[in-house]
Amino acid sequence: MQSIDTRNLKHAAETMLSGEAQLPVFDFMTDAQAKADSCWEEHGYRTLINHELKRQDRPITFLVKPLGRSRSYVSRVLSGQNKLTQELREKAFAALEIDPIRANISVAWLRDVGLYHAMDVRHISYYFREYLAEVISVRQGCIKLAVKPAILREAAKRTIDTIMKHQERVFENETQLLD
Numbered sequence: 001m002q003s004i005d006t007r008n009l010k011h012a013a014e015t016m017l018s019g020e021a022q023l024p025v026f027d028f029m030t031d032a033q034a035k036a037d038s039c040w041e042e043h044g045y046r047t048l049i050n051h052e053l054k055r056q057d058r059p060i061t062f063l064v065k066p067l068g069r070s071r072s073y074v075s076r077v078l079s080g081q082n083k084l085t086q087e088l089r090e091k092a093f094a095a096l097e098i099d100p101i102r103a104n105i106s107v108a109w110l111r112d113v114g115l116y117h118a119m120d121v122r123h124i125s126y127y128f129r130e131y132l133a134e135v136i137s138v139r140q141g142c143i144k145l146a147v148k149p150a151i152l153r154e155a156a157k158r159t160i161d162t163i164m165k166h167q168e169r170v171f172e173n174e175t176q177l178l179d
Helices: 006-018 031-055 060-067 071-079 086-096 100-109 113-117 119-139 149-178
Strands: none
Touching: 031 060, 031 071, 031 086, 031 100, 031 113, 060 071, 060 086, 086 100, 100 113, 100 119, 113 119, 119 149
16 A cells, blocks of 8 residues: 655645645645545544444444444445445444544544554644634634634644654655565
8 A cells, every 4th residue: 555655745734834835735646646545544444443343342233223234234344345435434433432533633644543542643633623613613703712823833733743753654664664
């Protein structure tokens, strides 16, 4: 599985933080990379759900009622024979009390399901949750928090730095394994 080229992510992040962005921040993959990435995400979310079932010591049947599907269908989804749709993923996350923001950070961004319970990912998800609450309140016409742009830039910079450091470690580990 090809990993994201962290140099492109770093360049996009630096451009965004400098205010010179002409493209969306995460528009740095080719179509082929994006398709491969979405396959990775589905696999990663499936793996996370399976890990949480094991961690919580729950059988597959635990998800039958919340997902509204048969046991055999749920089993096929969790084994990868059937597609894990967004709707099924959200229902499984709710049933297993999986934080969707932490899941997204660990699976889609860091590409490491094992980091879901990491303290850094918990902190990053907290900052994003606060940021999303601010965005939602502004869209609704009210400002609940008076967050200054400098604070948001610093939070974004720290988040991106954390992600970049992890991506570099992943890349180094992959390179060492290939050598």
